[in-house]
Amino acid sequence: MAGSFEAASADIKGNAELTRQLSMLKEKEGDYLLKVMDLKTGAALGEFLMETGKGSFRISDVVASGDRVAVSDNQNRTLVYSLRSGEQLERCLVVRLPSAT
Numbered sequence: 704m705a706g707s708f709e710a711a712s713a714d715i716k717g718n719a720e721l722t723r724q725l726s727m728l729k730e731k732e733g734d735y736l737l738k739v740m741d742l743k744t745g746a747a748l749g750e751f752l753m754e755t756g757k758g759s760f761r762i763s764d765v766v767a768s769g770d771r772v773a774v775s776d777n778q779n780r781t782l783v784y785s786l787r788s789g790e791q792l793e794r795c796l797v798v799r800l801p802s803a804t
Contacts, residue, residue, distance in 0.1 A: 711736040714736060714750070715736065715752075718750075720789075721736070721750065721751070721752060724751060724752040724789045725752055728752060728754050729754065730754065730755075730756060730757050732757045732758060733755045733756075733757050733758020733759070734752060734753060734754050734755050734758075735752070735753040735755065735762060736750060736751075736752055736753075737750060737751055737752075737753055737765065737772065737774070737784075738750040739767045739772060739786055748767070748786065749770075749786035749787060750786075751772075751784060751785075751786065751788070751789030752789055753774065753782075753784065753789070759778075760776040760777055760778045760780075761776060761777045762774055762775070762776055762777075763775045763776055763777050767786060769786075770785055770786050770787050771783055771784070771785065771786065771792070772784045772785075772786050775797075779796060779797045779798070779799075780794060780795060780796055780797065781793075781794075781795045781797060782794050782795075783795075
């Protein structure tokens with residue numbers, strides 16, 4: 704779900720861990736604040752900041768399980784993050800092979 708810059712800024716200012724993560728980002732333009740919610744209860748499970756290199760890519764899909772968050776982007780990559788720390792753990796490039804006809 705997309706939110707406003709103002710709402711994200713308020714969330715970051717009210718959260719010491721997000722403030723720490725923000726201070727570590729090189730470029731802040733085009734970055735994301737990702738929040739993971741429990742679909743049944745609506746409870747927040749965690750949140751972190753995701754750097755994009757000045758908006759050089761867009762998120763196309765997000766899947767979360769436990770402390771891991773897999774983010775697919777429009778550059779055919781899947782980036783895996785820790786929900787607790789926001790640290791990027793893995794980066795995978797997806798290459799589609801031509802179909803045999």
